[in-house]
Amino acid sequence: MLVKDFDYKLPKEFIAQHPIEPRDHSKLLVMDKNKGTIEHRKFYDLPEYLFPGDTLVFNDTRVIPARLYGIKDTGAHVEVFLLMRINIFDWEVLVRPGKKLQVGVKINFGEELSCEVIAHTDFGGRIVRFSYDGIFEEILDRLGDVPLPPYITEPLADKERYQTVYAKERGSAAAPTAGLHFTDDLLKKIRDMGCLEVFVTLHVGLGTFRPVSAENIEDHKMHSEFYTVPPYTAEVINKAKADGRRIVAVGTTVVRTVETAGAGGIVKSGSGWTDIFIYLGYKYRFIDALVTNFHLPQSTLLMLVSAMSSREIILKAYEKAVNEKYRFFSFGDAMFITDRMR
Secondary structure (H helix, E strand, C coil), rough: EHHHHHCCCCCCCHEEECCCCCHHHHEEEEEEECCCCCCEHHHHHHHCCCCCCCEEECEEHHHHHHHHEEEEEECCCEEEEEEECCCCCEEEEEEEEEHHCCCCCEEEEEEEEEEEEEEECCCCCEEEEEEEEEHHHHHHHCECCCCCCCCCCCCCCHHHCCCCCCEEEEEEECCCCCHHHCHHHHHHHHHCCEEEEEEEEEEEHHHCCCCCCEEEHHCCCCEEEEEEHHHHHHHHHHHHHHHCCCEEEEEEHHHHHHEEECCCCCCCCEEECCCCCCCCCCCCCCCEEEEEECCCCCHHHEEEEEHHCCCCHHHHHHHHHHHCCCCCCCCEEEEEECCCCC
């Protein structure tokens, strides 16, 4: 399979620069994953496509203010983007400009925070060792900026709009954007109709930002990301599977977490690392339906979504979304890929 086979044309003006208010008033494209039939709705209509007993799985990761601006000992300005914490002092990061930030370079972010580059990574990043006086998370909250994807070029007035309403566990470099559409009221409505709600944690890292550079899909290597599946979540998912009830993933990060934890046929609780790459030919073990946003052309996320249906059906749905002027990417509209319509 070739990466170019997952391309599509998207006018630049359809890339959402701001979130819709209220959260659940975005558009919702509902698609039968087997037949390809489509209905155009609003996100607050999602409960009409759910059934009592459905288990919805959410990612409760919280985005950290991961973008830091500092000054080298030479006086040059640099940017450090936190990706993953290795231990109490060391982080895997992206840096800019990369060529001038070699091992041994020291960077100051103010009187209370500095770091030194101590190693290179396989993916073009760096390992840095921080020095600070105080509580790192509090310092980061003061000095760091919440990172937005590069295709969002306008400032965000309210930083909480790049967090889900259920965000809890700090550690992500990007939001699990499918969850941005949910409100507390909508979640209550879904619970009240008899659906179950459970949470996993996957801290979004470099894999979200790294494009597919290989020509053949099979040659692409995913970056590892840290996940946790609580015991209660594993128990609920396994029982739903045994009972033949639907498991609905809210976002591709949930798909990757559940499918990794369930690689042996039963979802196991605990923490670990996943570098699972889901593309056409993959057989889903647990996920029956998916709430997701519209993804970048030629991206691993578009390939994951296609594996739930087919490349032809998904790209046709994307074409219809463009024709209907849906908003794309992180602050854009949503899609519900389901195995049954109303």
